[in-house]
Amino acid sequence: MSTRNFDALFAPKAIALIGASDRPASVGEVLARNLFTAGFKGPVMPVNAQRTAVRSTASYRTVAELPVDPDLAVVATAAPGVPRIIDELGRRGCRAAVVISAGFEEPGLRQALLDAARPHLLRVVGPNCMGLISPHRGINASFAHLTPRAGDLAFVSQSAAIATAVLDWADVREIGFSHVVSTGEMCDVDLGDLLDHLAVDARTRAILLYVESITNARKFMSAARIAARAKPVVVIKAGRSEEGARAAASHTGALAGADAVYDAAFRRAGMLRVDTLRELFEAVGTLASGIRPAGDRLAILTNSGGAGVLAADALSLHGGRLARLSEETLARLDAVFPAGWSRANPADTRGDTPGGVYEEALTAILEDGGQDAVLVMNCPTAIADGADAARATIAASARFRRRPVLTCWLGERAARDSRRLIAARGLPTYDTPDASVRAFLQLVDYRRNQDLLMQTPAASLVGDVDEAAGRAVIADALSRGRRVLTEPEAKTLLAAYGIPVVRTLTAASPQEAGRIAAAIGFPVALKILSPDISHKSDVGGVRLELDTPELVEEAAGQMLRLVAERRPDARVEGFTVQEMIRRPRAHELIAGVSTDPVFGPVVIVGQGGVAAEIIADRAVGLAPLNMSLASEMIGRTRVSRLLAGYRDRPAADLDALAATLVKLSQMLVDHEEIVELDINPLLADETGVIALDARVVVEPPKGAGRSRFAIQPYPDELEGALSLRGGRALRLRPIRPEDEAALIDMMERSEPEDLRLRFFAAMNRIGHAFAARLTQIDYSREMAFVAQAPDEPGQPILGVARLIIEPDEEAAEFGIMVRSDQKGRGLGYALMQAILSYARARHVGRVYAEVLAENRSMLRMAHDLGFTRRTHADDPGLYHVEIDLRAGS
Template identity: 55%
Template sequence: MTIRNFDKLMKPASVALIGASPKRDSVGGVLTRNLLHQFKGPVGLVNPRHADIFGRPVAASASALGFVPDLAVVATPAPTVPAIIAELGAIGCKAAVVIGNGFGSSAEGRALTQAMLDAARPHLLRILGPNCVGLMLPGLSLNASFAHLDPLRGPIAFLSQSGAIITSVLDWAKPRGIGFSCMVSMGEMADVDFGDMLDHLASDPETRAILLYVEAVTHARKFMSAARIAARSKPVIVIKAGRFAETAKAVASHTGSMAGADAVYDAAFRRAGMLRVFSLDELFAAAETLGSGRRIAGDRLAILTNGGGIGILATDELAAQNGKLAELSPGTQAMLEAVLPPSWSHGNPVDIIGDAPPERYAQAIGPLLTDPGSDVLLVLNCPTAVAPSVKSAARVIEAVKKAERPVLVSWIGEQDARDARQLFAAAHIPSYETPEQAVRGFMHLVRYRRNQDMLMQTPPSVPEQFATDLPTAQAAIASALEAGHNLIQGPEAQAILKAFAIPTVESIVAATGAEAADAQRRIGQPVALKIRSPDISHKSDVGGVSLNLESPSDVAVAVLAMRERVERLSPGARIEGFTVEPMIHRATAHELILGLTDDPTFGPVVLFGSGGTSVEVVADRAIALPPLNMALARELMARTRIFRLLQGYRDRPAADLDAIALTLVKLSQIAIDLPDVAELDINPLLADAKGVLAVDSRLRLKPAARPGSSRLAIRPYPRRLEEPFPMPDGGGTLLLRPILPEDEPQLAAAFARMSPESVRMRFFAPLKEVPPYLRARLTQIDYEREMALVLVGPGPAGQAEIFAVVRISADPDNDSAEFAIAVLDQLAGHGIGTRLMEKIIAYARGRGIRRIVGIVLNENLAMIDICRRLGFRTELESDRADALRVTLDLAAPGPAAS
């Protein structure tokens, strides 16, 4: 269940309070006063021990109210809640806020929570909480909480798992004039969670920015789908508590020890297109900056100041944040030279000197707003007796009124600066108290743009098509689990990597010292000797690795010494023998680590960073959620320090970055296809201009409770939907498959081949081209909510010609899905459209979608005929006179797709 009955929760016309109280300082008393204070709709009070409260009649039970409330607020002891929810559901109430605690993680609390949910389920009654402060909807003048203040009305939605944060933020925001479309205390999220709220707020016209205070996410896949959709339409800004919490999880890999929970949350927020901040001040500063609706074209900052010192402070903070100071063009410099006094700074920051009158600000702003080398303008002011701050602020506001690029300001000081800030607030210009805060505001714009770019970026095609030998990998894992081995190393691990086309060294297994010496003789070059033990994960930690052994006798000596070291440093470890591998001499290669681990909330995650024996000391790594494509793999690499070295320096050539990225994509595929792999390390992966080579690897196994695809927080590409599509009249066979982000160029090419009439039928308007943002949106779909099947010719995604597309987009409740279809004119009249509609209908039925709807122009007789033959019913579309609404009610759903 997602946003079903959210209209009753978030837009109630009537409210009931169960547990109303005349005690002014009690929770029930505060709730009573808050509800009666301003809300204009009916408010019913329920308490069997009182006939009236504050002069208002009180009912003995919800069923005795005399009306059915849209929303009920339940403020009674936890043991009474399940029966109250059952009563509310029976009278037709569809939403409740459960205030009380006493649920929690104890056995008794869990039982009460389940009883409450069981009571709500038959009635589809939605529950916010329990253990929450309540709900505030300023647009309705509704304060269904026990907070001490009423929030101001504004464009920001604030969701918090902490009730204390809700009341603290309310206290902080009101004197600053910050208003809200809603303030929601999420509590324990037994039913309504962040994913549900994000689905609702994504399309809420009263909300311009969404702020989250997160302690933990539930239902990760729903959260990611909802967050990605919301972040495409408006800024979603998140602060995560518990950044440095230690975990007690035992891990057998470097990846497992380095992929901390906070790093995984960070990766999830980034992948969803959200902006993460680290303090409440920063949270609201980011909301002000991003909520203005301005977006930046680049990441270069121009600074205008009347004080050199504050300009330097801003520049220092910009450097500390890895931001870019704009380099002013010669034309801009010349224009500034013509209007500023000779003593101006002649560079960026543009210091117009402390005696600058308001008009000098305006004269400098003009050239800076048109400078081709900058993207954002930051205007700073420190108070002087020569030019009052308020007058300068007014002149700046006038000068930037029609600016196309974002302008940020920071007026330093108290009295005059406070008045100036009020002017900027009225003009919707983001204003900050210090230059450093202003620069951080600028960096919010930069980071938000980067995250949004990742949402909309078209990835390059995979540089090579790699075939996987999945049966071999599955058999190796099944054999290890059957033998009771949960750690795979050496040749067995290499075999699994080879099954996914990851290059590895060749290893020879030796049970004895004599066999190890013979292995060196067969290899005929210096070798590495490694211990084989199911009880030892990090071999070098116990002296289980010897390098550069040039002869059989060297190996024999090393075997004896290694046994002694291992038995001393790891007593009790079972020694099964040794592996012998040729020494790899690649002088310019970099040592990298690539890995997988399983996060309890978000499932499999991929790690990339600097490798080698000091991997945990160097701690240069980044994390991403699978599935990955080449663009996402490159972005993951770019977040590490070693990435700059991989691009080459001095006499060291650049490494094959495509080969590294492709290995990350293959690793992502392992996470999808092999659910029993709980952890995987490749360390080191050697990378140079020749490509990559996995030198050492280990896998920790754990039988998975769920299939691989269901473990992922983001539904991966559903390869099972690929099928050959025979063309009519012996026209050969094409491929029908789900769309991929890499298909964007070919989608544009297909659009260019459509006739103007076909374009109008599909998009309901004459379009000369599909804009890039829309092409990205149509190809970068969320397979959890959408499906688009493309009919393509031979070749990889990005190169395979597209002939037709059919798609559905489901609502968050999986109740209804809207379809669209486009077939190139050259295929029209051959039944292709009917066959594609049959395919997407079968898919929708398998997903459990209840109905498919679409809008068809009246003149599109061919599509109307297809719909009627497939059983759609038609009716006039209420919003357009030139179109029909077509609806197909699906039969009882089959099993949900994975």
């Protein structure tokens, strides 16, 4: 992952245009016009072997003739010659290039382009892209038909046509951009790189993405999670349908994963996904308002019953809930509304409602607090002034700044001024009921996704696991040349991870099946045992409630005949006999794992049974999971409403179900060989869960290990011990999200001065968001080691050393803190040695930090460890300390 040389891309001092032209309507002519007229302050140097001038500016025959070394080059020449041009640019010191040229389908040509750029560390956007626009810098290095106005939205698109369409749409609406980038084929610079840069770009308030496919899921997820913590990231993903996904793959030359997995990835990264380009920009405006509803309950205040019904319908249709108004609030509304009003939510004031009534009614509803947001709606009438109602709404909402209020002034001419008035006061406003409700639910989704980033999960450990037993089952199957575990083998694997399974025995013949059934006890279930049959019931391979040995033998014989008739190609190895589980109030679920071609291992849960594929009620989550993430997955299924209990049916044990998903996730971490696993049905009721049937597909490991996960699992291999002076042994391990409480305890037991020296500010209160940011880290981008005291109650954290690796992985910043009462015992020195060893293992070149001049103990330790130091250029009270880990290696 790298943002190396992005300063040359987004803030160049000189630009070369290779393939510049004056030929009307040519790409070279449009590029030249855009570059020369966008307002760039530095030189723009055309290169064209056939021309002496382009747009009345001297043109150069070759790159070698350029009078100034360009930072950025725009290349629009025939594809076969582009690698040579890139090499020439690199030799001239050029550090970034936007390759507009298409036609890189020829085998080896893309790689030749990369090979030409690599020795010079030259970054390439494209090929086959629209280009790059940075209005604040006066750069339009694209063939777009216009230069957008400067603004604070960054738009990154994998499609050139979509990019130009968005520019046209935004121009009419006076929307400005900080940057617009068309990524094209992403041979070098990709979405992850751009997200890394835009996350820290001061001119960018929000990031908009048009995505067709992800080529490096791990890089994308890592960058997306960093960006989404810093600012809103809104994404529209093409290819939701099977046909659309195939079209996207054909268009980009990359493999498109299942849409449900993309959805899970965007959610896990804290981004907001929308369905249309219009929603893309609406969402930015809504998020910019800063309102964040805590839940999905909406109260509606309207002067039109019909508009209120439309909003209520849209809310119900898309998963929101109408808030319930209390009797006290209804009584207050009785006093201000005309007789015969709806006395319900939506609260219909009728069409002749003056502004004063709006203000009183909205005040009453906001003081109720039984809703998560209020939608105020107004339809134009000749009797009441919509602008008066708008001013009243603004006045009431201003007194309740922490209560989310959205508005919808329907119509066009009559409502236009009211919407402008409302928008000027920072309230989100829309022109239709469905757009209003959609915006509210986008806020709800965004809040939930951000909560997934900032959650504090309960302990995600899976308890006692017999990893060796699971490994033995898998190894035995693979040694026999089998990719599908038998049902008994699959259940042995599940049992090794503490997942309850029904007792299951195997029989080679109908007669043996009868004897085993008698030993187990009646009634029993009988199933065909075949590595070639996944859905046993489809071929008559399942019989239930058999209560005598004779019935078992008869059923087994009939099963053999049916399988021979319906699946003559299937190998039959016998039968499984299992006790019948009687849980009449249990729900049939499906739980399992799969391997997505883009995002790697995923976990699935939903409604099970023989009709699971038809019902298609499933939630998908990226592994690894913890209890909070697993619970959130369950909540996204339709069957979760049944699992919560209804009528005389008690709620299922949702913790047991969530724990099962976490165990499946851990299975994926421990066993690279598992590529697919289905538990169907998994019974769930108030007593827990139990797996009745399971299918597991394995394959020999490919050596990918944990790199196959889009989100790196907890690196337990880094756990170890730490020895201090005097012989005291501490536990050293990477930090976990569930360490939040222990980390807060460590900081609260430290002196305020020590906290100030570490965080450069007084810390009066350590809040959840701050502590969550320190404990919920991306292990591929950051590492924090905690030192625990195993000999003290609760094993408190005594110290933390942290390393934040820059996107290009060339350098990393460290931070360290030791609990005040533990200082002077060598703990800080030991933690620094541990974090430096980790940096060396990650091949980080330089480790540095900014240290306050008064932090003498830190400066002394840095000196002892071999760090150099210099006074900070902008602050004499600050030192920059740095160590070159490559020196002497």
